[in-house]
Amino acid sequence: MRVAAFLCAICAAGLTIALGGCGTGGYTSGGSQGNGKQLFMQGGCGGCHTLADAGTAGTIGPDLDDAFAQARVDGLTTGTFEQVVAAQIKFPVEETSTGARGMPGVDTTLPSCGDVNGDVFCVKDQDDAVADVAAYVAAVAGTGVTAETPMDGKTIFTASCGGCHTLADAGTGGTIGPNLDQSKPSKALAVDRVTNGQGVMPPFKDSLDAAQIEAVAEYVSSAAGR
Numbered sequence: 001m002r003v004a005a006f007l008c009a010i011c012a013a014g015l016t017i018a019l020g021g022c023g024t025g026g027y028t029s030g031g032s033q034g035n036g037k038q039l040f041m042q043g044g045c046g047g048c049h050t051l052a053d054a055g056t057a058g059t060i061g062p063d064l065d066d067a068f069a070q071a072r073v074d075g076l077t078t079g080t081f082e083q084v085v086a087a088q089i090k091f092p093v094e095e096t097s098t099g100a101r102g103m104p105g106v107d108t109t110l111p112s113c114g115d116v117n118g119d120v121f122c123v124k125d126q127d128d129a130v131a132d133v134a135a136y137v138a139a140v141a142g143t144g145v146t147a148e149t150p151m152d153g154k155t156i157f158t159a160s161c162g163g164c165h166t167l168a169d170a171g172t173g174g175t176i177g178p179n180l181d182q183s184k185p186s187k188a189l190a191v192d193r194v195t196n197g198q199g200v201m202p203p204f205k206d207s208l209d210a211a212q213i214e215a216v217a218e219y220v221s222s223a224a225g226r
Helices: 003-012 033-042 064-073 078-090 126-140 153-160 187-196 210-223
Strands: none
Touching: 033 126, 033 153, 078 126, 153 210, 187 210
């Protein structure tokens, strides 16, 4: 999905007035890229999206590098990208006409701390959090910048799995997949699911190497329900 398609979708949804001109208006500004990267990882965005700078390779949602690369060549600005990303987070298509999985709402991706219980990921101010994530993605998506390959199981889980799974030790509260604190998978089962996927869960054998899969499976099997 290209940036132009994002912009058209926003305009078609009747949000032009809110934007003050599609792709040019005031959804967000002044976000922190550093904080945005942390929120992108903690919020589990990488479980659905590929973004080289974050070292994530999710395939459920659009590849963010692919979505923005050509737009950069075509001369679209980072400021425009920022508004597009913010709009997609705030006003996602949660139910698609094709039956394909939509993007979760902002209360799922960036839940307010006032609305959650327990020691799970949350943000103090959703508007600030959206601005930060938008600033980060807009700055790095499609630039060709890549991250160091993570090898720590908890880091890999937080980046690639937390958007879909709840795991208290990682501070994640995803609800698309099983609650791992309740299911407490064995290491062997975790290796199989991460490698091959099942049902709505995609396989990660093409985006994680054997050592990374081993690391995340070891982490999940030892941390779940702890």
